[in-house]
Amino acid sequence: MSTLNIMGGLDLRQDVRPATTGLPGPRPALDDSLSSGLLPSTVLLVDPDSTTREAMRKTLLVTGIGRVREASCLEDIRALVSGEAPDDLALVSLTLGSSVRSIITTLRQSGWNRVIALSPTSDIGPVIDAVGAGVHGVLIGRRANPAAANVPAAIHDLSARELEVVQLVAEGRSNKWIGEQLSLSALTVKSHLARIGRKLETGDRAHIVALALRAGVIS
Known part of the structure; x- marks a missing residue:
């Protein structure tokens, strides 16, 4: 049966067994196209x-x-x-x-x-x-970003909604504008940022954005 290996590609080698009721015979040799893996x-x-x-x-x-x-x-x-x-x-x-x-x-x-x-x-x-x-x-799992250094581990625990908010903050948007885009009130956006700040132990919007960029969770 064909199997899917997420990080290694598609392995299409077949498990060929002889049609007998006794012990399995020797497995047929793979052809050249499969012998290398x-x-x-x-x-x-x-x-x-x-x-x-x-x-x-x-x-x-x-x-x-x-x-x-x-x-x-x-x-x-x-x-x-x-x-x-x-x-x-x-x-x-x-x-x-x-x-x-x-x-x-x-x-x-x-x-x-x-x-x-x-x-x-x-x-x-x-x-x-x-x-x-x-x-x-x-x-x-955490995103692979070799440039992420001295970034709080909690950055990877931000929810998808929180990441959306941080991304829009990084684009220079106001709380009111972000709320309109995400169908939220400006107060709810402010609450999201306060919660993000507590997770990252910073109340500065610019610092939040800098940490998110260094961690690779926004672009």
Whole structure:
């Protein structure tokens, strides 16, 4: 049976057993195309942060993936599916926030049979949304960013909503503007920032943004 190895590509080697009731005979030798290990495959990485994509791309190539393509937003995905055949696997970061569901739905409707969500936190809300949109699995773990140093570990525990707020703060938006975009009141946005500040032990908006950028949880 074919098996999917998330970090190593698609292993299409078959477990061939002779049709007898006795002990299994010797396994047939693999042909030349399989003898060197995993078959080359193509993976699509969907993540808004270029540093994270680069770290993941290098890891995937080292582990045997033949080709890695990258996308950073829903517009990239729409352009890609309009002229390209589906890849073997799509890895979609939940840090994309509200566009995640549309990205997953677009990929599935375009023929992607294997879509995995990557969550940087254990926040259950975005995971449930991703599963509802049709992902086949979720990997939870911190984002790989070699530039992250002296950053509080709590930065990786921010919820998807909190990350959205920090991203918009990084873009110079006011609490009122952020609230209008996220269908929240300005007071709720202020409460989000206060909670983020407590987690990161800082009340300074600029410092919060700097920590998030260094950790790679926003771009």
